[in-house]
Amino acid sequence: MAPSLCPNRMLAAGLALVTAVSLGLAGEWPNWRGPLQNGIASDKGLPSSWSVDGENLLWRAELIGRSTPVVVDGRVCAQGRVGEGSDMQERIACWDAGSGRLLWERRLNVYHTAVPFTRVGWASPAADLEAGRIYIHTVGGWLVCYDKDGRTVWSRFLTEEVGHLSGYGGRTQSPLIEGDLLLLSFVSSGWGDQAAPRGRYWAFDKQTGELVWVSTPSGMPYDMNTQSGVVVGDIAGRRTIVAGDADGVIYALAAATGEKLWSFELSKGGLNANVLIVGDRVYASHSEENIDGPTMGRVLCIDGTGRGDITKTGEIWRADEIEAGFPSPLFDGDRLYVVDNSANLFALAADSGNVLWKHSLGTVGKSSPVLADGKLYVPETNGRFHILKVGADGAKSLDVEQITIPFAGTQRPVEIYGSPAVAYGRIYLSTEGGLFCLGDPRHEFEARRDASPAPRPGAPGPPVALQVVPADVLLTRGESRTFRLRAVDAAGRVVAAPAAQWSVEGGVGSLEGSTLEANGAARFAGGTVTARAGELQAKARVRVIAGLPWSENFEEHGDGQSPPTWIGASRKFVVQAKEGGKVLVQPVREQGLQRSDTYLGAPAFANYTIQADVRGHLAGRKKPDIGLINSGYMLDLMGGHQKIQLRCWAAEMGRLSQEVAFPWEMDRWYTLKLEVRQRDGRAQVRGKAWPAESPEPAAWTIEIEDPHAIAAGSPGLIGYAPGEIWYDNIQVKVNE
Numbered sequence: 029m030a031p032s033l034c035p036n037r038m039l040a041a042g043l044a045l046v047t048a049v050s051l052g053l054a055g056e057w058p059n060w061r062g063p064l065q066n067g068i069a070s071d072k073g074l075p076s077s078w079s080v081d082g083e084n085l086l087w088r089a090e091l092i093g094r095s096t097p098v099v100v101d102g103r104v105c106a107q108g109r110v111g112e113g114s115d116m117q118e119r120i121a122c123w124d125a126g127s128g129r130l131l132w133e134r135r136l137n138v139y140h141t142a143v144p145f146t147r148v149g150w151a152s153p154a155a156d157l158e159a160g161r162i163y164i165h166t167v168g169g170w171l172v173c174y175d176k177d178g179r180t181v182w183s184r185f186l187t188e189e190v191g192h193l194s195g196y197g198g199r200t201q202s203p204l205i206e207g208d209l210l211l212l213s214f215v216s217s218g219w220g221d222q223a224a225p226r227g228r229y230w231a232f233d234k235q236t237g238e239l240v241w242v243s244t245p246s247g248m249p250y251d252m253n254t255q256s257g258v259v260v261g262d263i264a265g266r267r268t269i270v271a272g273d274a275d276g277v278i279y280a281l282a283a284a285t286g287e288k289l290w291s292f293e294l295s296k297g298g299l300n301a302n303v304l305i306v307g308d309r310v311y312a313s314h315s316e317e318n319i320d321g322p323t324m325g326r327v328l329c330i331d332g333t334g335r336g337d338i339t340k341t342g343e344i345w346r347a348d349e350i351e352a353g354f355p356s357p358l359f360d361g362d363r364l365y366v367v368d369n370s371a372n373l374f375a376l377a378a379d380s381g382n383v384l385w386k387h388s389l390g391t392v393g394k395s396s397p398v399l400a401d402g403k404l405y406v407p408e409t410n411g412r413f414h415i416l417k418v419g420a421d422g423a424k425s426l427d428v429e430q431i432t433i434p435f436a437g438t439q440r441p442v443e444i445y446g447s448p449a450v451a452y453g454r455i456y457l458s459t460e461g462g463l464f465c466l467g468d469p470r471h472e473f474e475a476r477r478d479a480s481p482a483p484r485p486g487a488p489g490p491p492v493a494l495q496v497v498p499a500d501v502l503l504t505r506g507e508s509r510t511f512r513l514r515a516v517d518a519a520g521r522v523v524a525a526p527a528a529q530w531s532v533e534g535g536v537g538s539l540e541g542s543t544l545e546a547n548g549a550a551r552f553a554g555g556t557v558t559a560r561a562g563e564l565q566a567k568a569r570v571r572v573i574a575g576l577p578w579s580e581n582f583e584e585h586g587d588g589q590s591p592p593t594w595i596g597a598s599r600k601f602v603v604q605a606k607e608g609g610k611v612l613v614q615p616v617r618e619q620g621l622q623r624s625d626t627y628l629g630a631p632a633f634a635n636y637t638i639q640a641d642v643r644g645h646l647a648g649r650k651k652p653d654i655g656l657i658n659s660g661y662m663l664d665l666m667g668g669h670q671k672i673q674l675r676c677w678a679a680e681m682g683r684l685s686q687e688v689a690f691p692w693e694m695d696r697w698y699t700l701k702l703e704v705r706q707r708d709g710r711a712q713v714r715g716k717a718w719p720a721e722s723p724e725p726a727a728w729t730i731e732i733e734d735p736h737a738i739a740a741g742s743p744g745l746i747g748y749a750p751g752e753i754w755y756d757n758i759q760v761k762v763n764e
Contacts, residue, residue: 055476057449057456060096060152060202061396063478065259066304067358069400069450076403076415077427078466086454086465087128091121093458094443095152095202099125099451101160101176102475104465106458109148110135114735116683118148118166122178125452126473128465132178136170137738138683139660139676140187140194140625143167145683147198150255152446154203154210156234157478163203163210163234167194171203171212173237182237188631188742190500191218191595193225195253196679199300202257206267206283208522210234211258215249215274220554220569223590223598225249227273229258229286238498240514243286249274251298255354261305263332267484267520270310270332272299276319278312280332284520285493292330293319293339302356302396304364308332309344315353315369325351327366327374329381345381350374355396355447358404362420367393371408373416373423387423389414396447405448405455411441413448413457433461452476489517491526494566496559501568502593502630503537503546504575510543511568513559528559536570546572551580554592573629576636577761582610595627601745606754614745614753616647622749625657627742629760634659634740637703640758641720646694647751654753656702656715657744663702663715663730664746665692672717674732686732690717694751697721705763711737 061067078084097106105122121133138148151165160176169187174180186192193215194200203212210232217225227246232239256272260283263270267283276295281288297316304311310330318326319339329344352374355367363384364376371393375384390408397406403426404416415427432439442461449456452475454467495514503509513525532539534555537546544557550572557568571593585591585603587610594601601624604613614624636658644652644667651667664673666687673687692698697720705712714731718724743760747753 055451056101056157056478057097057099057451058155058157059098059204060447061259061302061356062398062450065204065261066306067356067396067398067447069398071450071453072401073453073468073471074401074403074450074455075466075468078429080429080431084466084468086467086469088465089123089128089130089463091458091463092149092460093463094147094149094445094460095458096446097449097456097458097463098153098155098162099449099456100155100157101477102126103131103176104449104451104456104463105153105155105162106463107149107151107153107164108458109145113682114684116145116680117736118168120153120162120164120174122162123463125454125456125465125475134174134178136166136172137660137676137736138166138168138680139738141168141677142196142679143194143198144679150198150445151200152202154205156205161234163205165200165203165212167198167200169194171232171237173234184232184237185631185741186214186216188595188627189502190222191216193217193252195251197253199253199255201255204258204260205234206260208234209240209283211260211269211283213256213258213271213273215252215254217596217598219571219593219595219598227275229269229271229281231286233497239500240497241286241495241499243281243288245279245281245288245291246273246277247275249298250276250296254298254300256299257302259303259305263305263308265519268305268332270303270305272301272303272312272314274298276316278303278310278330280310282520284516284522285495287493290332290334290336290338290342292342293337294326294328295319300354301352304357304359305332306359311357311359311364313350313352313357313366315351318348323349325349325353325368327352327357327364327376327381347376347381347383352393354394358397358399360399363418365397365404365418367395367397367406369393373397373404373406375418375423384420385422387416394445398448398450400450405450407444407447407457409444411444411459411461413444431459431461484519484521486519488521488523489519491515491523491561491564492518494525494528494559494561494564496557496566496568499568502571502573503544504630505546505548505550505572506575508543508545511557511559512542513561513566526561526564528561531558531560532556532570533558534570536572544570550574551578552591552593576633577759579757579759581757582612585610591628595742596624597626600624601626601755609756612755614747614749614755616749616752623747624749625744625746627657627744628758629742631742632740633742634706635704635763636743636760637701637763638743638758638760639699639701640745641697641699641756643697643754644694645751645753650750651694652751652753653746653748654700655746656700657742657746658702658713659704659706659711659741660738661702661704661711661713661734662746663700665690665698665700665717667692667694672715672730674713674715674730676734676738684732684734686730688730690729692717699724703763706737706739709737710735
């Protein structure tokens with residue numbers, strides 16, 4: 029165990045943090061933990077009690093929410109779910125923070141995910157105080173920037189672009205604005221050196237959506253279904269990202285570059301709770317098995333000034349067997365508050381970790397506490413909202429309100445997973461049963477704008493790191509892209525970029541200055557663009573693919589290779605020589621899931637048809653499923669069920685699906701064909717299958733119309749492979 033920092037120094041740092049909020053950084057709530065990412069607001073005159081029947085309830089809006097709202101520029105914006113049957117979608121909406129009047133809403137399709145509808149809308153939005161823009165990260169992998177009026181500024185579908193992986197349970201990381209960057213973490217399996225499934229950290233230009241840097245500090249994830257997100261603070265004078273990862277490790281990275289600073293191995297399971305940064309200390313908690321024994325759960329304090337692996341050297345104190353796996357800790361200058369999985373609120377001495385007291389909130393703890401006006405505001409998952417007065421000796425309940433919704437002729441508690449947002453002297457709470465605004469009706473509403481964050485003190489220094497932006501590019505052959513150079517100094521400030529020499533590798537095209545023209549002869553090529561300035565250099569990854577139409581029979585690929593630019597293909601789809609020719613094989617995996625998918629082209633492709641020859645092999649009594657992807661829709665030839673199915677959201681077949689009987693044989697080639705036509709917001713989806721040696725039938729085997737068309741998407745392959753699956757003669761062409 030590392031020596032403890034001076035308690036007075038630590039206390040001073042915490043009080044300075046709280047004071048900073050009260051001196052003008054409060055008023056708005058731009059991310060799920062507030063203006064300083066610590067769950068503290070300086071607002072006064074907040075209610076000590078309220079009622080769903082009217083007491084101190086200023087307004088209530090229709091929302092099925094699961095996360096924390098953000099409040100900026102006189103608006104409150106929240107993420108959630110909406111619709112039934114074919115209308116089920118993810119929703120982002122903004123209301124007037126004073127009156128509750130709906131200003132705008134946008135609905136997004138959910139696909140390429142195993143997350144069920146009841147867990148849609150898990151992540152919280154983030155807001156940019158400078159421009160008032162709203163950023164969302166959806167369960168299916170959309171990252172979208174909206175302006176203050178709800179117009180899309182930019183969007184990226186990370187699933188098809190970089191191999192974003194969503195866990196079946198819906199846990200989704202919330203984005204965070206840091207300077208000119210949008211920061212986000214998630215597990216991905218992409219292409220090239222990012223093919224292995226790992227927790228990764230991504231920095232996007234908040235204005236354009238271009239990727240600035242990506243960092244891969246972590247190992248193989250224990251669990252894809254994790255939600256611990258990035259937190260940023262000043263540690264030892266350096267702007268630092270700290271986050272828990274799916275591999276059970278806490279990582280610290282330089283915020284400007286993604287450089288790994290240190291790691292702390294905490295758990296034998298993926299981490300879900302965000303950390304808390306107070307001065308140079310990092311507070312963390314989890315509820316999985318500890319790495320050093322058979323106990324479950326731990327709260328600990330880490331010295332954040334270390335470097336390298338600080339698992340054995342960075343610990344200041346620990347409190348064992350507190351299973352606080354989801355809520356983020358809160359620090360009030362004297363005590364650290366954590367909520368465990370059983371909804372017990374613990375108060376720990378911040379200098380030692382000794383448990384001072386605990387207070388029961390209910391039965392399930394998922395929401396993080398918020399401190400404002402001398403009170404703790406803490407939701408409990410089964411619809412209870414607590415207002416507490418806390419001190420050194422315990423917690424006094426000022427009010428507990430039970431929120432319910434109609435269910436089967438009676439009432440049941442709503443689910444609350446998010447935390448309250450405090451802004452403009454009001455409390456905003458997102459629940460399964462609506463968005464609530466609480467406050468004193470005698471106080472006149474005033475939307476106080478927060479000032480933009482002050483620039484980092486000190487004069488800019490010389491560049492110590494370069495970044496080629498965008499850091500990852502997909503081009504169809506014949507397209508061009510101009511790169512720019514971003515430079516940062518030792519303090520993480522963006523400074524003027526030096527003159528650089530540019531070069532290209534990998535056969536992806538030719539450079540003129542910093543402009544790359546894609547190789548017109550390339551079909552699938554991967555490479556890099558490099559900028560060098562003195563001893564500094566930076567690289568961007570480049571994929572080049574053929575535009576439509578194209579075909580692939582794999583004869584030009586080496587045995588054991590995966591197509592180099594396909595997302596998620598590495599080791600899951602490999603070329604092998606079979607029966608006198610080469611085919612793409614989805615092998616039986618010795619470990620992990622047998623179900624895999626890969627994306628072959630551009631997410632912008634639309635109105636096209638994909639066709640392939642496929643063959644399945646029996647494994648004992650198990651038969652594979654084999655299918656195609658077109659613009660988010662899937663045509664699945666199901667061996668065990670002897671049917672063919674069209675769908676877009678496997679976890680919610682009621683959104684859009686159809687299936688018909690289709691007997692088919694193992695060890696026989698079949699041709700699959702999937703056509704999607706998008707028009708006027710609707711999509712006509714048609715598929716057919718037939719023995720490959722036979723002529724193509726005129727009739728479609730299966731077809732369906734989607735009233736909420738997926739506008740575009742990459743072609744791809746899907747397969748469940750208890751026995752080998754073979755693919756050959758893939759064709760993708762524009763619809764006539």
